[in-house]
Amino acid sequence: MMEKLFHIRAKLFRRANLLASVMALAVGACVSSVQSAHAQWAVYDGAAHVQTVLIAARELQQIDNQITSLANQAQMLVNQAKNLALLPLSTLSTLQSTISQTTALLAQAQNIAYSVQSVEQKYQQAYTSISSGMSDSSLFSQAQTRWQNSVGGFEDALKLQARVVGNIPSDSSAMTQLVSASQTSTGALQAAQAGNQLLALQSRQLSDIQAELAANGRATALQQARDAATEAESEAQYQHFSQHDAYVPGTVSMFGSSGN
Template sequence: MKTRVLSATLAAALSLSLLVAQPATAITVFDPSNFVQNTLTAVRTLEQINNQINQLQNEAQMLMNQARNLASLDFNIVNRLRTTLANTERLIGEAQGLAYDVQTMDATFSRLYPEQYAATISGNRMAQDARERWQNTLNSLHTAMRMQAQVSQNLIQDESALADLVSQSQSATGALQAQQVTNQLLALQAKQSIQAQQLQITQDRAASLELARQAAATERAREVRRRFLGTGTPYTPQTVNFYNH
């Protein structure tokens, strides 16, 4: 629109300049068709220039958008997630009783929770094993409760991390920053999933050890009863006379 107004103004100015009285010696021949053609050529030239300017502006804006999309996010919560996750891992490492190592656990479990006691196992040994089984159950319950307390504390830090990530997401200026925020949100979700699995492991372990303790206690009671009754000749009732009656 600006180009058309400018062209019309230019054409009007040229027309008025031709209408001004001039000396007889300076009078030139006016060709209307040539004048119109020149005016249209000037208008088209101005339109092409404006189009080129608009194209350059669009390309500059595109470059600015690409620069924003490639801008990296100066924010990272990975170390915070690792710290909170390390707290729960430390509690598992400090767990007493049966080890979490498979081979070590198998050997200890076979000794403390036998399917059947051998005749060579003394009563004192069985009593000591029962005490150790009870201690393992108590330790596993303690570990599960410590894990619950630690997870509860970690949730406070997770809420803070989530609030920071949401703030960074809302202020992201480009696609790369938005993607990086999304990746860190996924990392937070994965960390919470691992933490939930750790908590579930400790709780299930406590329940399993209690069930194993009950089964071992049943076997110990059976063995003690068998030894008390003995394996000799069955008892035969006999008549006993008191005072010759």
């Protein structure tokens, strides 16, 4: 658009120069005619001719002003187009993939899932239902379940920690690309989009920290619950032991001797 306007402007200037040249030649011819044919009473109105040239010059100046105005408007449109240009870089798919992987790890929680219903049900079965009326085999079975829960909780926490650490290189690469895109943006929209993607990256990192804290807290809580249940289990086992008949001394024969 800018090039077309400049071409039009140059063309008009060329026409103006040509018109001025023609007028100059015409004036010269008229003067010569007057001088050569003075006896024929030829009349040349110089004032009218000058007035005509001035009017043509003003019209050319108006056209030049219009071309300048159009050029400024075209430049304004170009700047607006730059401000509305979209950022060619998008990290959304990578962020969504990373969040999906973290969510999948949380869903794979062993034995006791991240669910209020699951916690209530399995905690009641393995941690708060211990009583002296239970058999030794039942007490052992529950103790085995609590041990498996604790081991599984620590394993889940370690897996999630490995996932969070594994995200660091890709996060660093995405941050470098987004900062570079923001610094080299051609308009306000590209800069804003780069900033929004940086905020999205930070939000995803915060969700990783939240998930890691939840996994660590779950592992710690399972171990603490196991320790508390172990105390109740020890009390039940003591009750079992104390219910047996008291020890009654008797004669013991050693080495087949019947004497001392």
